[in-house]
Amino acid sequence: MSTIRYIKSNLVLFGALTANLGIAIAKFVAASITGSSSMLSEGFHSVVDSLNQVLMLYGEHRSGKQPDARHPFGYGRELYFWAFVVAILIFAVGAGLSFYEGYIHYIEPEELRDPTVNYVVLGVAMLLEGGSWMIAVREFASSKGNDGWWAAIRESKDPSVFVVVFEDSAALAGLVVAAIGVWASHHFDAPRLDGVASMVIGGILAMVAVLLAREAKGLLIGERADPRTIRKVRERVAAQPWVTHVNHVRTIHSAPRSIFVAISADLDDGLTMGDGERLIEELEAELKAEIPELSSIYIRPERREDAIEAGQL
Known part of the structure; x- marks a missing residue:
């Protein structure tokens, strides 16, 4: 700078x-x-x-x-x-x-x-x-x-x-x-x-x-992102036809304009591993383009039942 x-x-x-x-x-x-x-x-x-x-x-x-x-x-x-x-x-x-x-x-x-x-x-x-x-x-x-x-x-x-x-x-x-x-x-x-x-x-x-x-x-000690940002991320992920349910969206600010986000989502059972990896990479690129503050994005495929059993829902 x-x-x-x-x-x-x-x-x-x-x-x-x-x-x-x-x-x-x-x-x-x-x-x-x-x-x-x-x-x-x-x-x-x-x-x-x-x-x-x-x-x-x-x-x-x-x-x-x-x-x-x-x-x-x-x-x-x-x-x-x-x-x-x-x-x-x-x-x-x-x-x-x-x-x-x-x-x-x-x-x-x-x-x-x-x-x-x-x-x-x-x-x-x-x-x-x-x-x-x-x-x-x-x-x-x-x-x-x-x-x-x-x-x-x-x-x-x-x-x-x-x-x-x-x-x-x-x-x-x-x-x-x-x-x-x-x-x-x-x-x-x-x-x-x-x-x-x-x-x-x-x-x-x-x-x-x-x-x-x-x-x-x-x-x-770590604060979540603005609720509007979290809602926008959840809506963008939920809008994907290959996502059946968004289990949770967890965020934390690592800097004033830098957000780490971890997403747990239930994916269509018909997806192959290769297609899933490609679609997740494309979604991450879309999210970063729409919300530049998202410095790190982690999307974890997880069945909704497993998320419920783990107490995440």
Whole structure:
């Protein structure tokens, strides 16, 4: 894959990475000037997000490796592994540091300083994060079809996009909380409120991390293909005049756009072994042409009675 094509295919991740690096620097500068705990927490948040995008880009790169003797079905699931690592980082580093910093600031509040720098940085951060969020949402909306947002996330097999949607949504929520914390601590002359805001940000990050971990875990241990794809495969096989019954169609994603499918079908008893092999090869070619995501197709001739006896029906 050429460099230009790689960048285009991962535009969401590169956009989020660029925005987060700039925002992180600005937040740390503002925190050092104003002593804001919530601003420091937001700085940690942006650093973690930047690292997450680097890990996801690395996962995308590794998942594109061709199959070999050690991994005959390819390296696609490596992307799922790094998505799970990202969830752990958000929880352990992002949420942990934010909550810890907020707690320390709450029990040992610092003297308030001019918040102007905080407001400027928060405003710029909202613009940059909002731009990254819009890119991710637009990309995700174009691929989700007619499904609802939550249903599409649950069914999505590409964590590169929904991880950024989750992260940027949490980032925007965190910026709002940080702004409220800075304003409230000055308005009520209560520095501890800034620490409370930092702990709230930690809570938001922890919640997002749990949601991401749940989605990544499902992908990592193996999820079936979209029900519409399974139905299309079953209908195509059942339509063959030499197939008397489709016992089962079992699928698993080995990568976001790579599906392994195993089909058990009862074939016409009058078929010779040679004709059966030829017809099965032709059917596999038809299925791959109609559904390019089917990277590996295995069709097993099996009597329906045997499938019932084995508990497969």
